[in-house]
Amino acid sequence: MIQLEHIDYDYQEIPALRDITYTFEMGKCYCLEGPNGCGKSTLFRILNGLAFPTAGRYLLGGEAITEKRLRDDAFAKAFHAKIGYVFQNSEVQLFCKNVEDEIAFGLFQLGLPEDAIRERVEKYINLLNLAPLRKRTPYNLSGGEKKRVALGAVLAMDPPILMLDEPLSGLDEDGQQWIADFIASLKSTGKLIIISTHNRELAERLADVHVRMDKAHRIICPQNP
Amino acid sequence: MHIPDNYLSPQTCGVMAAAMVPVWAVSINKIKKDMPKAKIPMMGVAAAFSFLAMMFNVPIPGGTTGHAVGGTLIAILLGPYAACLSVSVALLLQALIFGDGGILAFGANCFNMAFVLPFVGYAVYKLIAGGHQKDTREYVGAGIGSYLGINAAALCAAIEFGIQPMLFRDAAGNALYCPYGLNVSIPAMMIGHLTIFGLAEVIFTVAVLAFVRNAAPELSVRTAQAQTSNPLKILLGILIVATPLGLLAAGTAWGEWGADEIAATGAGYTPKGMTHGFDYSALLPDYSFSGLPEWFGYILSAAIGAALLIIIFKLIGYAAGNRSKTSQA
Amino acid sequence: MRLNLKIMEVTGRLLKSDRENAGRKSSPVAPALRVGAAVLCILLCALSRNAVFVIAVIAVELFRLALMPPASILRVMKALILPVMFTALIMLPAVFLGHPRTMLTVTMKVLESVLVLAVMNESLDWREVTAAFSVAKGMAVFVLILDMTMRFLMILGDYSDKLLEAVMLRSVGKTNWKNAKVDGILGTTFLKSRQMAEATSEAMACRCFDGQYRSYHSHRFTWRDALFLGVYATMIALFVMTK
Numbered sequence: 187m188i189q190l191e192h193i194d195y196d197y198q199e200i201p202a203l204r205d206i207t208y209t210f211e212m213g214k215c216y217c218l219e220g221p222n223g224c225g226k227s228t229l230f231r232i233l234n235g236l237a238f239p240t241a242g243r244y245l246l247g248g249e250a251i252t253e254k255r256l257r258d259d260a261f262a263k264a265f266h267a268k269i270g271y272v273f274q275n276s277e278v279q280l281f282c283k284n285v286e287d288e289i290a291f292g293l294f295q296l297g298l299p300e301d302a303i304r305e306r307v308e309k310y311i312n313l314l315n316l317a318p319l320r321k322r323t324p325y326n327l328s329g330g331e332k333k334r335v336a337l338g339a340v341l342a343m344d345p346p347i348l349m350l351d352e353p354l355s356g357l358d359e360d361g362q363q364w365i366a367d368f369i370a371s372l373k374s375t376g377k378l379i380i381i382s383t384h385n386r387e388l389a390e391r392l393a394d395v396h397v398r399m400d401k402a403h404r405i406i407c408p409q410n411p
Numbered sequence: 412m413h414i415p416d417n418y419l420s421p422q423t424c425g426v427m428a429a430a431m432v433p434v435w436a437v438s439i440n441k442i443k444k445d446m447p448k449a450k451i452p453m454m455g456v457a458a459a460f461s462f463l464a465m466m467f468n469v470p471i472p473g474g475t476t477g478h479a480v481g482g483t484l485i486a487i488l489l490g491p492y493a494a495c496l497s498v499s500v501a502l503l504l505q506a507l508i509f510g511d512g513g514i515l516a517f518g519a520n521c522f523n524m525a526f527v528l529p530f531v532g533y534a535v536y537k538l539i540a541g542g543h544q545k546d547t548r549e550y551v552g553a554g555i556g557s558y559l560g561i562n563a564a565a566l567c568a569a570i571e572f573g574i575q576p577m578l579f580r581d582a583a584g585n586a587l588y589c590p591y592g593l594n595v596s597i598p599a600m601m602i603g604h605l606t607i608f609g610l611a612e613v614i615f616t617v618a619v620l621a622f623v624r625n626a627a628p629e630l631s632v633r634t635a636q637a638q639t640s641n642p643l644k645i646l647l648g649i650l651i652v653a654t655p656l657g658l659l660a661a662g663t664a665w666g667e668w669g670a671d672e673i674a675a676t677g678a679g680y681t682p683k684g685m686t687h688g689f690d691y692s693a694l695l696p697d698y699s700f701s702g703l704p705e706w707f708g709y710i711l712s713a714a715i716g717a718a719l720l721i722i723i724f725k726l727i728g729y730a731a732g733n734r735s736k737t738s739q740a
Numbered sequence: 741m742r743l744n745l746k747i748m749e750v751t752g753r754l755l756k757s758d759r760e761n762a763g764r765k766s767s768p769v770a771p772a773l774r775v776g777a778a779v780l781c782i783l784l785c786a787l788s789r790n791a792v793f794v795i796a797v798i799a800v801e802l803f804r805l806a807l808m809p810p811a812s813i814l815r816v817m818k819a820l821i822l823p824v825m826f827t828a829l830i831m832l833p834a835v836f837l838g839h840p841r842t843m844l845t846v847t848m849k850v851l852e853s854v855l856v857l858a859v860m861n862e863s864l865d866w867r868e869v870t871a872a873f874s875v876a877k878g879m880a881v882f883v884l885i886l887d888m889t890m891r892f893l894m895i896l897g898d899y900s901d902k903l904l905e906a907v908m909l910r911s912v913g914k915t916n917w918k919n920a921k922v923d924g925i926l927g928t929t930f931l932k933s934r935q936m937a938e939a940t941s942e943a944m945a946c947r948c949f950d951g952q953y954r955s956y957h958s959h960r961f962t963w964r965d966a967l968f969l970g971v972y973a974t975m976i977a978l979f980v981m982t983k
Contacts, residue, residue, distance in 0.1 A: 236946075266947065266948045279939075279943040281888060281940050283870075283890075284867065287955060287956045287957075289956075291949075291953075292947040292948060295950055295952050297952075303956075343947065415823055415850055415853070415854070416850065417846055417853060418846070420786070424786075451881060452937040454885045454889075455937070456933040456934070457933075457937075459889050459890075459893040459933065460930055462893055463896055463900060464926060500889050503886070506857075507857070507869055508866050514778075514779055515782060515786055586834065586839045589846070590834035590837065590839040590843075618927075622924055626927060715802055718799065718803040721807075722806050722813055722817075725809075725810045726813060726817075728810065729814065
């Protein structure tokens with residue numbers, strides 16, 4: 187469960203988030219909607235511990251996430267293992283030399299036994315249709331293929347929370363369809379899923395809860411309790 | 412300025428590589444401390460950037476071009492330690508994968524381009540520019556710094572070349588590696604670098620620096636903080652002074668060994684090959700064939716001939732195939 | 741005249757090698773052994789004072805080259821031409837300065853070292869070459885930096901190429917490439933590279949990076965590797981014999 191309490195965030199003295207108070211519950215799928223520049227990506231950065239609110243509190247499973255605590259490597263590792271984050275731009279997210287290394291990367295960090303790593307890598311390569319691409323360099327793949335690799339790399343770590351920043355942006359129609367179907371299939375796994383999107387159709391199809399933000403960098407719908 | 416293999420003796424290369432080890436160690440430690448976050452991707456991206464910078468030809472008034480190394484620029488933007496490591500990584504990949512600069516000469520190339528160049532360039536830049544940023548004084552500092560940096564590197568390369576014929580000769584007095592003494596190598600290297608290449612480096616450094624300063628002023632404060640510490644200045648001084656001396660010392664030792672060796676092999680050497688029509692020895696009479704049966708030479712020449720024939724025919728076939736493909740299209 | 745020709749060539753080569761090597765089986769012999777053999781070979785040649793050794797190496801490498809597909813041969817030949825011609829030219833005056841044979845020996849050895857590396861790079865993927873360094877303990881981060889450099893080289897090469905193209909398209913009529921804003925292209929590339937480095941470090945943090953970097957496809961020591969050690973032995977034996 188993620189709790190946000192009165193979060194403000196300024197980037198170089200320009201407001202990016204204002205008074206965000208919201209609770210995300212496990213097992214539900216949230217769609218974050220709103221115009222460009224309303225702060226969706228910033229919110230994701232805060233939720234992933236990549237930026238820290240200027241004011242307010244962020245609690246994950248009841249534990250406060252602060253800059254100071256994340257400086258502790260063990261804490262940071264446990265924290266990041268709980269959240270899978272698929273970047274809007276897969277290009278920066280994929281940094282290994284081939285697809286199978288990309289998927290295995292996080293598993294090596296988690297220190298899983300060798301057999302378990304093999305099993306999981308093969309599972310996600312098959313699940314995401316990556317078998318023909320497994321020796322390719324992620325950078326050279328098409329947009330849709332990159333998105334699939336990024337999803338596989340994140341999901342292989344089996345995080346209870348999954349965040350997707352504009353998962354359909356830059357994909358062609360088939361690619362969009364495939365990714366949308368795939369995310370829909372994840373809904374039954376009991377994960378907390380947060381998706382930011384401009385795509386109405388996707389939001390209607392997937393969301394259990396619609397969260398709308400406005401140009402004043404606030405959450406307007408549903409109203410905060 | 413990329414020195415290929417076999418221009419320098421392996422001994423020289425060994426000494427230069429050994430000289431680089433403490434520099435790398437200090438740089439890695441510095442980077443670990445100053446750039447904790449993002450250090451690995453930053454190193455990678457800086458190395459790729461310096462790789463790219465070395466490929467850009469900068470146009471020079473008068474219609475010619477010269478290529479810049481960009482070490483001073485990277486030192487100004489990311490600090491001299493980051494510049495040292497990233498240029499080293501770029502040089503390693505160039506040597507290993509792109510065939511630019513030798514593998515054995517890697518240490519020497521790093522010494523010139525990853526150590527002398529950025530540190531001299533950066534020290535001069537700091538001396539002139541001080542804390543100034545985004546003004547004429549900074550750009551003048553960057554210009555002079557990069558000019559002196561590349562020339563200091565070229566001078567080092569010239570000295571490395573120039574001492575080869577003094578130290579490494581065979582029995583007949585022929586140089587084994589670079590044959591030109593300091594009297595040839597220094598003017599040959601320096602004329603180009605004092606003029607075209609130096610100018611290219613200056614234009615390149617100042618132009619890119621000005622662009623970055625104007626386009627992203629917020630980067631400037633953070634990146635300009637790195638200082639050349641006193642211990643490193645001393646280390647730099649000692650290394651620059653001591654390396655040629657060390658080379659001479661190591662070189663004479665090796666040179667003596669070479670003379671003994673030559674004396675030993677000289678006795679067993681007979682230019683038999685000449686009379687047999689197999690004329691490696693005619694071509695290269697300083698090489699001894701002692702201990703090898705002559706049939707080995709025939710096998711070798713046959714093998715080379717056969718391989719070359721296959722290669723030529725394959726290439727002809729390939730070219731023909733390509734042409735027919737394009738004519739069909 | 742396009743000043744980014746060389747960049748295009750390098751990125752193009754990397755992209756192409758990626759596509760061509762995607763279906764290829766990985767090297768049966770540990771890449772580290774093969775890279776080591778190439779380095780040893782170059783070192784021994786540099787040390788050798790006997791033409792037979794160098795010529796023997798050239799013969800073997802030429803034979804290996806002859807067995808390769810023509811496209812590979814062409815690439816290796818291209819890689820050879822410039823350094824060999826250049827060396828011959830540079831060494832030419834030495835003939836008149838009292839070192840008549842230096843030109844031949846140095847040119848031949850330059851040919852040999854470039855040939856050895858070029859042939860190695862045709863038969864090994866660059867990923868295998870960088871992975872060769874991971875045999876030494878504690879080198880994981882170093883290999884990661886090497887791989888990261890190659891990746892950024894592709895990305896930034898592509899990026900600066902596109903920027904340059906945009907500049908060309910905007911300049912109407914005769915493209916005066918001398919004014920094609922090298923500063924802007926490289927400056928923008930630098931800014932882009934900083935952003936990318938930061939984003940990548942965040943992505944690594946999000947996937948719990950703590951210094952581990954291993955290859956999923958790990959090479960186990962096999963009889964082929966043991967056999968390959970024979971190559972080392974042969975080289976050293978020949979070196980000693982021809983000494």
